Amino acid sequence: RKEVEQDPGPFNVPEGATVAFNCTYSNSASQSFFWYRQDCRKEPKLLMSVYSSGNEDGRFTAQLNRASQYISLLIRDSKLSDSATYLCVGYSGGGADGLTFGKGTHLIIQP
Amino acid sequence: ETGVTQSPTHLIKTRGQQVTLRCSSQSGHNTVSWYQQALGQGPQFIFQYYREEENGRGNFPPRFSGLQFPNYSSELNVNALELDDSALYLCASSRQGGSGELFFGEGSRLTVL
Numbered sequence: 001r002k003e004v005e006q007d008p009g010p011f012n013v014p015e016g017a018t019v020a021f022n023c024t025y026s027n028s029a030s031q032s033f034f035w036y037r038q039d040c041r042k043e044p045k046l047l048m049s050v051y052s053s054g055n056e057d058g059r060f061t062a063q064l065n066r067a068s069q070y071i072s073l074l075i076r077d078s079k080l081s082d083s084a085t086y087l088c089v090g091y092s093g094g095g096a097d098g099l100t101f102g103k104g105t106h107l108i109i110q111p
Numbered sequence: 112e113t114g115v116t117q118s119p120t121h122l123i124k125t126r127g128q129q130v131t132l133r134c135s136s137q138s139g140h141n142t143v144s145w146y147q148q149a150l151g152q153g154p155q156f157i158f159q160y161y162r163e164e165e166n167g168r169g170n171f172p173p174r175f176s177g178l179q180f181p182n183y184s185s186e187l188n189v190n191a192l193e194l195d196d197s198a199l200y201l202c203a204s205s206r207q208g209g210s211g212e213l214f215f216g217e218g219s220r221l222t223v224l
Contacts, residue, residue, distance in 0.1 A: 008151075032211060043201055043215040044154065051210075087153055091211035096144030096203065097167030099211060101153035 003027070004090050006102035013078055014110050020074040021105045023088030030090040030100075033071045035062055038085045038104065047086070048073070075107075083109045114138060115204050115216035123222045124192050132187040132219045134202030142166070143185040144213065145177060146201040154201055160185055161207050189221075197223045 003026045013019045025033075032051045036044035048055050050071060054063040061074040075082055085104040092098040114137035124130050136143050142161045146154035156169035160179035174190040183204070189196060199220050203213035 004153075034212065041199075041220075043217050044213075045215070046212055049210070049212060089211075093211075095142060095161070095167055095207065095211075096156055096159040096205065096213065097169070099156065099213070101146075101155075103151070103153045 004088050004100045004102035006086075006088050006105045008103060008106060010106040010108050012108045012110055015078060015080055017078055018074065018076045019078055019107065020072055021086070021107075022070050022072045023102055023105075024070045025088075025090045025100070026069070027090055027092055027100065028069065029092045031093055032091045033062075033064060034089040034091065035060075035071075035073050036087040036089060038087055040085075044087055078109045080109050080111060083107060115202060115214055117200075117202050117216035117219050119219055120217065121220045121222075123224060125224050126192055126194060128192050128223075129188065129190045130192060130221060132189075132200050132202075132221075134185045134187070134204075134216055136183045136185070136202075136204035137214050140204035140206055140214070141183050142205045142207045143179055143183065144203050144205070145185070145187045146203065147171075147196075148199045148201060148218075150198075157187070192223045194223050197221060 035047040037047045038044040059076045087104045088102040144159040145157040148154045159167040163179045199218045202216045
């Protein structure tokens with residue numbers, strides 16, 4: 001069974017701190033991964049794509065460890081606006097049928 | 112904004128009724144997929160449409176059906192509504208053969224009483 005597992009949190013983090021959370025996957029056929037950000041009662045929005053060992057975009061860094069089958073998301077210098085749910089997604093090809101969403105990690109940045 | 116639009120944004124139905132949700136895909140995208148997201152859960156894949164045909168389906172009963180039109184817009188129909196069908200229904204568009212990146216609409220929040 002294809003699964004993507006995430007710690008649901010919530011992670012309560014002070015503003016300006018660095019926070020990291022992991023996502024583990026069971027489908028070794030997963031080719032790539034995505035992190036989506038979802039605000040409360042809104043749609044998911046693509047944050048980062050991870051095709052090889054990792055990706056970095058400003059304060060956000062994603063790392064992929066295929067040997068241990070996990071992906072991490074690191075947020076540096078966290079802002080209040082980073083408060084959201086972060087969804088980890090594995091992709092094994094074939095369009096939307098090949099996407100497996102985790103349940104999300106809830107992050108709360110506190111002033 | 113993704114350019115994916117959904118309607119209606121909110122609706123309330125009662126058990127046994129039928130509902131139709133609509134989605135217009137982003138320009139240049141020929142594939143539409145539908146997801147159900149219950150509170151506190153990740154999106155669950157319902158089905159995908161490409162060239163007006165269902166092209167992949169998740170673990171949902173036949174009372175969940177859909178259509179795709181020549182302009183790539185799509186409908187999700189749910190018959191015989193049950194209380195557990197209450198959820199946010201998300202439409203996502205993409206390009207066939209793409210990298211798996213999805214562009215979501217804002218969703219239709221369905222409440223079944």
